[in-house]
Every structure is written in C-alpha cells, then in structure tokens.
Amino acid sequence: MKLGVNIDHIATLRQARKGEKPDPIEGALVCEKAGADSIVCHLREDRRHIQDKDLSLLKKVIKIPLNLEMAATDEIIKIALKEQPSQVTLVPEKREELTTEGGLDVKGNLEHLKKVIARFKKAGISVSLFVDPEIPQIKASKEVDSQSVELHTGSYAETEGEGRAEELKKLREATEFAISLGLKVDAGHGLNYENVVPICQIPGIERLNIGHSIIARAVFAGLEEAVKEMLNLLGGENANR
C-alpha cells in the first residue's frame, strides 16, 4: 500500500499568520525523506491554504510524484496545465465547506469531465476522480476515460459501530468493480491512526492519501522537542533537560 501525504494543513498553519512558516515545501521534503510515495496538495479557489507559488515550487523541489487535487474549473485547469503535476485528482469544491465533503458527481457531468480529462491526457497528466464508493459513479468514471478513481473514505471514517462494517463492504465492492473496469484505485479522506488498517486490507487499493491526521500527529510528535529547543535558547533553569 502506497502513501500519498497531503500537506495542505502545513499551509493552513502558515496562512494563520500569512507569513512564511511553517513552509509546506519543507514539509513535503520531510515527507519524501520519511518514505512517502507521493505528495498531495489542493489548490482551492479561495486559496485558503496552498498558494500558487507553493505549487510551482513543489513541482521543482520534490522527486516523488505530485498529485494536485483540484476543482475542474477554467482557472485551476489553466494553472494545472502550466505546472504539470504528475497527476490531478478532480474533486468537488464548495467555498463554504471545511473540507471536501462528498465525491464528484461524475454521472451528472459526463460531457464537461470528458473534455477536461482529454485535455489533461493530451498534456501527459494522468487523471483520477474522487468519487463516493458507488457503482454508478465508478461506471461514469470509466465512461469519461479516467485512468483512476480515488474512493471517498469519509463516510467510513465518520461511521461508528455496525454501520462501519457496511461502509467497509461498500468500499470493498466499489474497489472490485473499479478494478474489473480496468481503473486504478486509491482511497482517502478522514483516515487516521485508528481507522486506517481495515482500509489497508482491502485488496486492490493501491494508495491511500492522508493529510489531516498526519499533520495533527506531527504537532505532538514534535512539540516536546520544540519546547526544549526554546528553553535552551532562553537559558533558564529548565534548559538542556
């Protein structure tokens, strides 16, 4: 199972002060060094986290593939064609949402998506569609000539108890169906250190794209060291402990 690390929330923290730090490019390099298979970022219409310059720099600096999540709008398509990430993942986007809420309605946007995918293919950029684990959306993904789908694991992540087994079953069946059509299958959204293992065990999923939980974990994995470094600079009685 491959891991794509979404670095959006390093940029979220930076944008809280609209300064330079923490730098998502530096973050991407740490993920690469740690063994991540790809870097994921989402250039949103409202630029709430990743900025245009981040995308240009990421493409230049990292050696592993860059997967750009994006809405299929004219503005972002133009930027993506210019920056040439290895892959784009088309997602639905609403300004008021906190994060990508549901999967893309591929079935309801066949003609538009067919044209967009053809443009990316012509430019040598592979395309994935972020869809709910539903058979009609997967069928439609094949119809519009996508190479891959990323299955939305948000409902699985949000469902507790018996409902979770049902969500897992949907993901397993959707994976099997997508593979039978010749699509590559990735998955992601809401995955964390507690819920990732059953998803990992679904045969056929090639890659998980995970962001928030890894960046959230990094805060506590690094906080003790960060406090010690500051105490050492202050040189008080708690220095060098």
Ligand code: PXP
């Ligand atoms: N995959 C897609 C298509 C997403 O939109 C997101 C959120 O940006 C993720 C994966 C990662 O989700 P999370 O941050 O909850 O791990």
